[in-house]
Amino acid sequence: AQSVTQLGSHVSVSEGALVLLRCNYSSSVPPYLFWYVQYPNQGLQLLLKYTSAATLVKGINGFEAEFKKSETSFHLTKPSAHMSDAAEYFCAVSLTGTASKLTFGTGTRLQVTL
Amino acid sequence: DGGITQSPKYLFRKEGQNVTLSCEQNLNHDAMYWYRQDPGQGLRLIYYSQIVNDFQKGDIAEGYSVSREKKESFPLTVTSAQKNPTAFYLCASSFRQGPNTEAFFGQGTRLTVV
Numbered sequence: 001a002q003s004v005t006q007l008g009s010h011v012s013v014s015e016g017a018l019v020l021l022r023c024n025y026s027s028s029v030p031p032y033l034f035w036y037v038q039y040p041n042q043g044l045q046l047l048l049k050y051t052s053a054a055t056l057v058k059g060i061n062g063f064e065a066e067f068k069k070s071e072t073s074f075h076l077t078k079p080s081a082h083m084s085d086a087a088e089y090f091c092a093v094s095l096t097g098t099a100s101k102l103t104f105g106t107g108t109r110l111q112v113t114l
Numbered sequence: 115d116g117g118i119t120q121s122p123k124y125l126f127r128k129e130g131q132n133v134t135l136s137c138e139q140n141l142n143h144d145a146m147y148w149y150r151q152d153p154g155q156g157l158r159l160i161y162y163s164q165i166v167n168d169f170q171k172g173d174i175a176e177g178y179s180v181s182r183e184k185k186e187s188f189p190l191t192v193t194s195a196q197k198n199p200t201a202f203y204l205c206a207s208s209f210r211q212g213p214n215t216e217a218f219f220g221q222g223t224r225l226t227v228v
Binding site: 009036044045046090098100102104 | 118120123145147154155156157158159162164170172202204206207208210211215216217218219220221222224
C-alpha cells in the first residue's frame with residue numbers, strides 16, 4: 001500500500017520569500033505524485049503532477065516540484081511567495097494513476113505574511 | 115465551461131434523516147468519486163465509479179450509498195446509519211485510463227447535522 005507524509009501542518013513565510021512544502025511518499029512500485037491546492041470552502045485544484053517523465057515538474061502559479069527517488073520525496077517549491085498563495089496544500093500518491101487509488105496527505109496550511 | 119458542479123454548497127440535516135448530495139460533470143469523464151474531508155485528516159475515499167451502473171466501496175463507505183445511472187451524475191446519499199456525518203464532501207471525476215487520469219474536483223458541499 002502507498003502512503004504520503006506531509007511534514008508540517010502549518011508553514012508561515014514572508015511575502016517574497018521561498019516557499020518549501022515537504023512531501024515524502026511510500027510505495028512499492030513507481031508512483032504517480034500530485035500536488036493540489038485548496039482555498040477556504042472550495043474544492044481542490046491540481047497544481048502539478050509527476051507521472052514518470054521529467055523529475056522536475058513545473059505547475060501553475062509558479063510552483064514546481066522535484067521527484068527524488070533516493071529520498072522518496074516530492075517537495076513543492078516556489079521562489080517568491082505571494083499573498084494569494086495562502087491556502088492549504090495536499091500531496092497525493094497513486095500507484096496506478098487513477099483517482100480511485102489516490103492517497104492524500106493530511107495537508108499543509110501555508111500562511112503568507114507581509 | 116466544462117467542470118464539476120456540486121449542490122448544495124451548504125446543507126443542514128436533522129439527526130436520523132437521509133440526505134442526498136448532488137454531483138454533475140460535463141467533462142466526459144468515465145470515472146467519478148466521492149471524498150470526505152475532515153480537519154487534519156486529508157481526504158478519504160467513500161465510493162467510486164469507473165463506468166455507468168457500476169460502483170465500488172472506498173475506505174469509509176459505511177453509512178453512505180451511491181448510484182450511477184448516467185455518466186454525468188453520481189449522487190451520494192448520507193444515511194441515518196452514518197454516525198458522524200458532519201463534514202466537507204468533495205466530488206471528483208477523471209478519465210479512467212490513459213496519461214491524464216488526475217482527478218478534477220467540485221467545489222464541495224458542507225454538511226452539518228443539527
